[in-house]
Amino acid sequence: MDPLKGHDDWVTSVTFSPNNRHIVSRSNDKTVRVWDTQTSQGVMNPLKGHDHWVISVAFSPDGRHVVSGSYDKTVRVWDAQTGQSFMDPLKGHDDSVTSVTFSPDGRYIVSGSDDKIVRVWDTHMDQSIIDPLASHDSCVTLVAFFPNGRQIVSGSGDMTVRVWDAQTGHSFMDPLKGHDDWVNSVAFSPNGRHLVSGSYDEAVRVWDAHTGESVMGPLKGHNHWVASVAFSPDGRHIVSGSYDRTVRVWDAQTGQSFMDPLKGHDKCVTSVAFSPNGRHIVSGSYDKTVRVWDAQTGHDDWVNSVAFSPDGRHIVSGSDDKTVRVWDAHTGQSIMDPLKGHDYWVMSVAFSPDGKHIVSGSDDKTVRVWDAQTGQSVMDPLKGHDDSVTSVAFSPDGRYIVSGSDDKIVRVWDTHTGQGVIDPLAGHDSCVNSVAFSPDGRHIVSGSDDKTVRVWDAQTGQTIIDPFTLSCSTSGIPVVSPILPIYS
Numbered sequence: 001m002d003p004l005k006g007h008d009d010w011v012t013s014v015t016f017s018p019n020n021r022h023i024v025s026r027s028n029d030k031t032v033r034v035w036d037t038q039t040s041q042g043v044m045n046p047l048k049g050h051d052h053w054v055i056s057v058a059f060s061p062d063g064r065h066v067v068s069g070s071y072d073k074t075v076r077v078w079d080a081q082t083g084q085s086f087m088d089p090l091k092g093h094d095d096s097v098t099s100v101t102f103s104p105d106g107r108y109i110v111s112g113s114d115d116k117i118v119r120v121w122d123t124h125m126d127q128s129i130i131d132p133l134a135s136h137d138s139c140v141t142l143v144a145f146f147p148n149g150r151q152i153v154s155g156s157g158d159m160t161v162r163v164w165d166a167q168t169g170h171s172f173m174d175p176l177k178g179h180d181d182w183v184n185s186v187a188f189s190p191n192g193r194h195l196v197s198g199s200y201d202e203a204v205r206v207w208d209a210h211t212g213e214s215v216m217g218p219l220k221g222h223n224h225w226v227a228s229v230a231f232s233p234d235g236r237h238i239v240s241g242s243y244d245r246t247v248r249v250w251d252a253q254t255g256q257s258f259m260d261p262l263k264g265h266d267k268c269v270t271s272v273a274f275s276p277n278g279r280h281i282v283s284g285s286y287d288k289t290v291r292v293w294d295a296q297t298g299h300d301d302w303v304n305s306v307a308f309s310p311d312g313r314h315i316v317s318g319s320d321d322k323t324v325r326v327w328d329a330h331t332g333q334s335i336m337d338p339l340k341g342h343d344y345w346v347m348s349v350a351f352s353p354d355g356k357h358i359v360s361g362s363d364d365k366t367v368r369v370w371d372a373q374t375g376q377s378v379m380d381p382l383k384g385h386d387d388s389v390t391s392v393a394f395s396p397d398g399r400y401i402v403s404g405s406d407d408k409i410v411r412v413w414d415t416h417t418g419q420g421v422i423d424p425l426a427g428h429d430s431c432v433n434s435v436a437f438s439p440d441g442r443h444i445v446s447g448s449d450d451k452t453v454r455v456w457d458a459q460t461g462q463t464i465i466d467p468f469t470l471s472c473s474t475s476g477i478p479v480v481s482p483i484l485p486i487y488s
Contacts, residue, residue, distance in 0.1 A: 023037055188209060308351070
């Protein structure tokens with residue numbers, strides 16, 4: 001989807017609602033915003049009440065409430081449906097509140113602050129329930145509950161990670177040491193066995209949550225501070241966001257990078273999170289935008305089309321993020337930078353028969369041809385359609401490209417010159433959704449929203465049989481109407 005825009009200052013924290021339907025973001029514009037993940041629109045007016053920058057936000061486990069922490073030293077709880085304040089501000093910290101989250105049962109809130117203190121609040125009583133957790137020697141940068149709600153983890157500018165008993169406030173183990181700079185972000189794995197931490201030392205570390213021992217890492221790849229980290233819901237991957245403007249996804253078992261860095265933000269990435277179903281990643285940035293990425297492909301919007309290379313070694317994909325990507329089919333890794341040039345959604349992609357070129361069709365009404373080895377455009381965009389290009393394909397000899405469009409037209413292009421080789425194939429009464437060449441290259445088939453399939457002579461552009469339609473029998477089995485030859 002397109003970036004979510006509306007904040008007037010840096011976006012410093014983002015997270016999904018438990019049902020995947022909403023994203024909450026907070027900003028230095030002093031507001032909290034709630035977005036619809038399907039429409040990219042705000043679902044209510046900004047939540048206003050804080051007197052200074054909002055630093056951290058989180059949904060309650062049931063999705064009914066949002067908690068926020070601010071530089072104004074307070075914690076606020078909001079009704080996620082109405083945007084109204086749910087209770088009086090929670091006061092007790094002596095400095096900026098840097099991190100907040102709910103307990104798994106939604107009863108408690110934990111907050112961390114620049115005052116070096118961690119506090120636990122009862123949402124029913126509007127007050128702190130245990131003495132402040134005080135052992136850090138510097139500001140507390142992030143807090144989280146253990147999945148069972150019995151422990152709390154905190155990261156600090158003192159370069160340590162601490163684990164606390166949520167009932168007594170006592171330290172659960174010795175501080176976890178290994179980072180060489182401030183620890184900015186910590187998170188538990190879903191099964192509670194591991195902790196992940198991100199630091200100003202540009203590294204990500206994974207720890208045993210019961211012993212405090214480092215189990216892998218440091219995971220290195222970022223070239224600036226790591227601001228945020230999170231586990232995927234299945235615990236198999238870790239996502240990290242950095243001041244180097246990128247989002248990275250790691251294999252939680254091996255520590256290896258799972259895909260190329262996700263690039264799109266123009267400034268520091270300050271917050272990252274997986275969606276509850278693990279299919280998407282959300283990121284917030286100082287560029288004032290929120291972005292949503294496909295956690296498997298790296299595209300930051302819907303993937304509309306995929307195709308294998310002729311030798312089966314590569315896969316090409318086209319997305320609503322306006323890019324084309326090429327992947328190693330065996331490792332799942334991207335093999336080059338995204339192919340950029342289209343001005344709107346990429347609807348269809350295909351390899352040439354020799355695997356040397358890629359063709360893409362887009363909602364920007366153009367067809368583009370790319371070098372599959374370098375990712376460079378090999379000719380000017382092919383222009384002629386008056387609406388979105390929905391389907392593209394090469395001829396078996398690679399000499400021609402056929403394209404179908406929402407303008408109801410099928411076009412045939414010469415791959416050497418970029419010119420149309422015959423008049424537009426006009427006959428459909430609605431959008432053309434799919435086109436293909438016959439194996440011998442002599443015919444073209446097209447399918448349309450007008451419920452018909454048409455077969456054309458690839459040399460003359462004439463229809464060679466009457467259109468045929470697909471209907472269903474009473475048993476639900478598709479039945480194709482008779483194909484009647486045209487005799488002259």
